[in-house]
Amino acid sequence: MKRYFALIVLVATSFVAKAQDLNARVQILSPQVQATNKRPLEVLQTAIRDFLNNRKWTNESFLPQERIDCNFVINITEWDGSSNFKAEAQIQSGRPVYGSSFNSTILNLADKEFAFTYSEGQPLDYSDQNYIGNLTSMLAYYAYIIVGLDYDTFSKMGGSAYYAKAQNVLNNAQNASFTGWKAFESMRNRYWLVENLTNKAYSPIREILYEYHRNGLDVMYENQNRGRKYILSLLPNLQKIDKQKQGSMLNQVFFTAKATEIVSVLSQTAPQDRLRSYNILSVLDPPNISKYELLKKN
Numbered sequence: 001m002k003r004y005f006a007l008i009v010l011v012a013t014s015f016v017a018k019a020q021d022l023n024a025r026v027q028i029l030s031p032q033v034q035a036t037n038k039r040p041l042e043v044l045q046t047a048i049r050d051f052l053n054n055r056k057w058t059n060e061s062f063l064p065q066e067r068i069d070c071n072f073v074i075n076i077t078e079w080d081g082s083s084n085f086k087a088e089a090q091i092q093s094g095r096p097v098y099g100s101s102f103n104s105t106i107l108n109l110a111d112k113e114f115a116f117t118y119s120e121g122q123p124l125d126y127s128d129q130n131y132i133g134n135l136t137s138m139l140a141y142y143a144y145i146i147v148g149l150d151y152d153t154f155s156k157m158g159g160s161a162y163y164a165k166a167q168n169v170l171n172n173a174q175n176a177s178f179t180g181w182k183a184f185e186s187m188r189n190r191y192w193l194v195e196n197l198t199n200k201a202y203s204p205i206r207e208i209l210y211e212y213h214r215n216g217l218d219v220m221y222e223n224q225n226r227g228r229k230y231i232l233s234l235l236p237n238l239q240k241i242d243k244q245k246q247g248s249m250l251n252q253v254f255f256t257a258k259a260t261e262i263v264s265v266l267s268q269t270a271p272q273d274r275l276r277s278y279n280i281l282s283v284l285d286p287p288n289i290s291k292y293e294l295l296k297k298n
Contacts, residue, residue, distance in 0.1 A: 024052035099221025113180035196250035
């Protein structure tokens with residue numbers, strides 16, 4: 001019996017030890033690609049999933065159920081049938097809300113410049129020390145961003161070390177021939193995302209991300225009204241930040257991820273609070289004003 005128990009412990013320990021940081025689901029779409037043999041795309045999809053899920057992105061030990069849920073939907077827009085790809089990617093991540101089965105979206109970002117080279121069967125090599133290829137650099141960059149955002153929601157400014165790693169990936173890619181890494185190319189790209197996340201001027205947004213989850217959503221398990229009121233109380237702070245840093249990428253990232261959820265949470269508040277919320281949110285986040293219109297309804 002003791003030997004049987006020891007075997008169970010050994011197997012369980014081995015399973016936990018192999019558990020990595022991300023639980024990434026990867027989907028490659030190619031509706032615009034006319035190639036008759038799309039097997040290389042299937043191989044690529046598996047390679048990307050394995051790259052994200054089988055690497056350690058942190059120094060922490062994660063139980064299998066603690067891995068960070070994320071999605072990479074990569075839409076191939078051009079492929080020469082060999083190794084050159086142009087694509088767009090939708091990257092999403094979320095974290096569980098305490099005491100519920102709900103997964104709160106933290107990141108919902110479109111990268112329109114997801115171009116890379118890849119040959120079927122090619123190993124996806126990556127190094128934190130230097131730039132090897134665009135595909136693995138982009139994947140590593142977003143892995144660190146996803147981990148950083150997750151950590152920011154559980155401890156105040158907890159993701160800083162991982163944003164620094166993403167910054168390092170970006171620095172290594174500055175001489176790359178692919179776009180998306182440089183400041184002058186766009187005001188909404190990989191450069192500006194990590195710039196905002198590492199810039200102290202935007203620290204209040206990261207602090208609100210923590211407060212929103214830990215003192216808002218996570219509290220609703222025990223006291224829904226208290227959690228809702230706390231989230232409502234954060235809106236004036238977001239308004240203040242927006243006036244100081246109007247048009248920043250981080251503001252946009254926050255609302256792209258949270259607009260639908262905020263409406264769902266605040267729709268259960270008193271009519272006067274819903275109207276006040278609408279008045280603030282419609283100014284802060286005009287692209288999602290149609291969602292906020294629901295707050296004005298009885």
